Amino acid sequence: MIEKLHIGPGKCFLSGWINIDVFSFVTADVYSSALSLPYPPESFSLIYASHITEHLNRHMTLSALGHWRSLLKPGGKLRLAVPSFEAICKRYGETGDINEVMGLLYGGQKFILDVHYSAFDKKSLTLMLEKVGFKEVHEWDWRDTEHSQFDDYSQAYLPHLNKDTGRLMSLNLEAIK
Numbered sequence: 571m572i573e574k575l576h577i578g579p580g581k582c583f584l585s586g587w588i589n590i591d592v593f594s595f596v597t598a599d600v601y602s603s604a605l606s607l608p609y610p611p612e613s614f615s616l617i618y619a620s621h622i623t624e625h626l627n628r629h630m631t632l633s634a635l636g637h638w639r640s641l642l643k644p645g646g647k648l649r650l651a652v653p654s655f656e657a658i659c660k661r662y663g664e665t666g667d668i669n670e671v672m673g674l675l676y677g678g679q680k681f682i683l684d685v686h687y688s689a690f691d692k693k694s695l696t697l698m699l700e701k702v703g704f705k706e707v708h709e710w711d712w713r714d715t716e717h718s719q720f721d722d723y724s725q726a727y728l729p730h731l732n733k734d735t736g737r738l739m740s741l742n743l744e745a746i747k
Contacts, residue, residue, distance in 0.1 A: 573615040575641065577604050578622040582720040587618070592683070605634055612643045620651040621723035621740070623695075625677065628688040636702040642747040648699070649710060651724035654741035655689040661728050661737055670728060674739055695743055704745035712742060 572588050579589040583597045590607065591598040602608055604622060617638050626634055638648055653674040662671050677686040696707045712724045727736035 573613075573643075575607075575609075575614045575617045576717075577607075577617065577619040577638075580722065582620070582717070582722040584618075584717055584720065605630065605637065607637065607641060609641055611640045612646075613641050615643050615646045616649065617642060617646070618649045618717065621653065621726075623650060623652050624686040624688050624690065625683065626687060631688055632698055632702055635698055635704075639702050639704060639747055644747060646747045647744055648704065648747070649715070649742075649744045650695070651712075651722070651740045651742045652688075652690045652695065653686070653723075653726075654739055655691045657737055657739045657741070658689075661739065671739075674726070690741060692741060692743065695741065699743070699745040704747060706746040707743055710742045710744040712740075 572586065574587040576584045576587040576589045578591055579598055580591070580596060583589050588600060589598045590600045590602055590604075592601065592603050594601055600608065604619070604626070619638070623631060623634065635648075642648060658671045658674050662668060675686065675689070678684045692709070699707050712718055724740050724742050725733065726739045727733050728739055729736050
Protein backbone atom coordinates (compact mmCIF):
# COMPACT_ATOMS: atom_id res chain seq x y z
CA MET A 571 0.00 0.00 0.00
CA ILE A 572 1.19 3.51 -0.81
CA GLU A 573 1.77 5.44 2.40
CA LYS A 574 2.54 8.88 0.97
CA LEU A 575 -0.19 11.37 0.06
CA HIS A 576 0.44 14.43 -2.13
CA ILE A 577 -2.38 16.97 -1.80
CA GLY A 578 -2.72 19.37 -4.72
CA PRO A 579 -0.02 18.15 -7.12
CA GLY A 580 -0.69 20.77 -9.78
CA LYS A 581 2.06 20.18 -12.36
CA CYS A 582 4.15 18.06 -9.97
CA PHE A 583 2.71 14.54 -10.06
CA LEU A 584 4.84 12.43 -7.70
CA SER A 585 5.18 8.81 -8.70
CA GLY A 586 5.06 6.39 -5.77
CA TRP A 587 2.62 8.73 -4.01
CA ILE A 588 -1.15 9.06 -4.08
CA ASN A 589 -1.67 12.41 -5.81
CA ILE A 590 -5.01 14.01 -5.00
CA ASP A 591 -6.46 17.19 -6.43
CA VAL A 592 -9.81 18.92 -6.62
CA PHE A 593 -9.34 19.91 -10.29
CA SER A 594 -10.02 17.43 -13.08
CA PHE A 595 -7.64 19.29 -15.43
CA VAL A 596 -4.71 18.29 -13.17
CA THR A 597 -3.15 14.85 -13.46
CA ALA A 598 -4.00 13.05 -10.23
CA ASP A 599 -4.80 9.58 -8.94
CA VAL A 600 -7.88 10.74 -7.05
CA TYR A 601 -10.06 13.85 -7.32
CA SER A 602 -11.38 15.17 -4.02
CA SER A 603 -11.53 18.22 -1.80
CA ALA A 604 -8.59 18.54 0.57
CA LEU A 605 -11.13 19.08 3.36
CA SER A 606 -12.70 15.63 3.11
CA LEU A 607 -10.14 13.19 1.79
CA PRO A 608 -11.56 9.70 1.18
CA TYR A 609 -9.24 7.70 3.43
CA PRO A 610 -9.60 6.10 6.85
CA PRO A 611 -7.67 7.43 9.85
CA GLU A 612 -3.98 6.54 10.11
CA SER A 613 -3.58 5.65 6.44
CA PHE A 614 -0.36 7.54 5.68
CA SER A 615 3.16 7.97 7.01
CA LEU A 616 3.71 11.23 5.06
CA ILE A 617 1.35 13.89 3.71
CA TYR A 618 2.73 16.67 1.52
CA ALA A 619 0.78 19.82 0.66
CA SER A 620 2.71 22.53 -1.21
CA HIS A 621 1.01 25.91 -1.49
CA ILE A 622 -2.48 24.54 -0.82
CA THR A 623 -3.25 25.72 2.72
CA GLU A 624 -3.38 29.41 1.78
CA HIS A 625 -6.25 28.59 -0.61
CA LEU A 626 -8.42 27.61 2.35
CA ASN A 627 -10.66 30.08 4.11
CA ARG A 628 -8.72 31.09 7.23
CA HIS A 629 -11.52 29.73 9.42
CA MET A 630 -11.22 26.32 7.74
CA THR A 631 -7.47 25.94 8.13
CA LEU A 632 -7.60 24.32 11.58
CA SER A 633 -10.23 21.89 10.36
CA ALA A 634 -8.08 20.90 7.37
CA LEU A 635 -4.94 20.52 9.49
CA GLY A 636 -6.86 18.39 11.98
CA HIS A 637 -8.28 16.25 9.16
CA TRP A 638 -4.84 15.73 7.64
CA ARG A 639 -3.44 14.85 11.07
CA SER A 640 -6.12 12.19 11.50
CA LEU A 641 -4.97 10.55 8.27
CA LEU A 642 -1.41 10.16 9.57
CA LYS A 643 -0.12 7.13 11.39
CA PRO A 644 1.42 7.76 14.82
CA GLY A 645 4.80 9.36 14.19
CA GLY A 646 3.71 10.36 10.66
CA LYS A 647 4.77 13.65 9.09
CA LEU A 648 2.79 16.49 7.59
CA ARG A 649 5.04 18.47 5.26
CA LEU A 650 3.62 21.87 4.36
CA ALA A 651 4.78 24.68 2.13
CA VAL A 652 2.96 28.04 2.10
CA PRO A 653 3.87 31.53 0.92
CA SER A 654 6.03 33.09 3.64
CA PHE A 655 4.45 36.36 4.75
CA GLU A 656 7.75 37.33 6.37
CA ALA A 657 9.69 36.76 3.13
CA ILE A 658 7.03 38.61 1.12
CA CYS A 659 7.29 41.65 3.42
CA LYS A 660 11.10 41.62 3.29
CA ARG A 661 11.16 41.34 -0.49
CA TYR A 662 8.64 44.15 -0.89
CA GLY A 663 10.67 46.26 1.55
CA GLU A 664 13.76 45.71 -0.59
CA THR A 665 12.20 46.33 -3.99
CA GLY A 666 9.00 48.33 -3.43
CA ASP A 667 7.54 46.27 -6.31
CA ILE A 668 4.09 45.12 -5.20
CA ASN A 669 3.44 43.42 -8.56
CA GLU A 670 6.32 41.03 -7.89
CA VAL A 671 4.66 39.70 -4.72
CA MET A 672 1.00 40.02 -5.75
CA GLY A 673 0.62 36.34 -6.71
CA LEU A 674 2.18 35.21 -3.43
CA LEU A 675 -0.25 37.38 -1.50
CA TYR A 676 -3.46 36.85 -3.46
CA GLY A 677 -2.94 33.84 -5.73
CA GLY A 678 -2.90 33.74 -9.51
CA GLN A 679 -6.64 34.51 -9.77
CA LYS A 680 -6.84 32.77 -13.14
CA PHE A 681 -9.98 30.90 -12.04
CA ILE A 682 -12.38 31.04 -9.11
CA LEU A 683 -10.43 28.89 -6.63
CA ASP A 684 -7.04 30.33 -7.58
CA VAL A 685 -7.13 32.86 -4.74
CA HIS A 686 -5.36 33.06 -1.38
CA TYR A 687 -7.45 33.52 1.74
CA SER A 688 -4.75 33.20 4.39
CA ALA A 689 -1.25 34.41 5.14
CA PHE A 690 1.21 32.56 7.36
CA ASP A 691 4.46 33.15 9.15
CA LYS A 692 6.40 30.53 11.09
CA LYS A 693 4.85 31.46 14.43
CA SER A 694 1.22 31.50 13.25
CA LEU A 695 1.43 28.21 11.32
CA THR A 696 3.35 26.49 14.13
CA LEU A 697 0.66 27.53 16.62
CA MET A 698 -2.07 26.15 14.36
CA LEU A 699 -0.24 22.86 13.92
CA GLU A 700 0.29 22.55 17.66
CA LYS A 701 -3.35 23.45 18.36
CA VAL A 702 -4.55 20.42 16.38
CA GLY A 703 -2.07 18.13 18.15
CA PHE A 704 1.09 18.07 16.06
CA LYS A 705 4.47 17.83 17.78
CA GLU A 706 8.03 18.68 16.77
CA VAL A 707 7.23 21.40 14.23
CA HIS A 708 10.35 22.41 12.32
CA GLU A 709 11.42 23.91 9.00
CA TRP A 710 12.46 21.60 6.18
CA ASP A 711 14.74 22.21 3.21
CA TRP A 712 13.38 21.21 -0.20
CA ARG A 713 16.88 20.05 -1.19
CA ASP A 714 16.72 17.27 1.43
CA THR A 715 13.46 15.65 0.30
CA GLU A 716 12.59 12.75 -1.95
CA HIS A 717 10.68 15.21 -4.15
CA SER A 718 13.47 17.81 -4.54
CA GLN A 719 13.74 17.18 -8.28
CA PHE A 720 10.19 18.54 -8.74
CA ASP A 721 10.25 22.32 -8.94
CA ASP A 722 7.08 23.15 -7.06
CA TYR A 723 6.31 26.25 -5.01
CA SER A 724 8.29 24.95 -2.01
CA GLN A 725 11.21 26.13 -4.16
CA ALA A 726 9.78 29.57 -5.00
CA TYR A 727 12.49 32.21 -5.12
CA LEU A 728 12.63 35.87 -6.02
CA PRO A 729 14.12 36.83 -8.33
CA HIS A 730 12.32 33.95 -10.04
CA LEU A 731 14.36 30.73 -10.25
CA ASN A 732 17.38 32.33 -8.61
CA LYS A 733 17.95 29.51 -6.12
CA ASP A 734 21.56 30.47 -5.37
CA THR A 735 21.26 34.10 -4.29
CA GLY A 736 17.51 34.82 -4.37
CA ARG A 737 15.13 34.89 -1.41
CA LEU A 738 13.09 31.75 -0.70
CA MET A 739 9.47 32.92 -0.66
CA SER A 740 8.08 29.68 0.74
CA LEU A 741 7.70 28.80 4.41
CA ASN A 742 8.34 25.07 4.59
CA LEU A 743 7.25 23.43 7.87
CA GLU A 744 7.05 19.79 8.84
CA ALA A 745 5.09 18.51 11.84
CA ILE A 746 5.07 15.11 13.51
CA LYS A 747 1.89 13.42 14.74
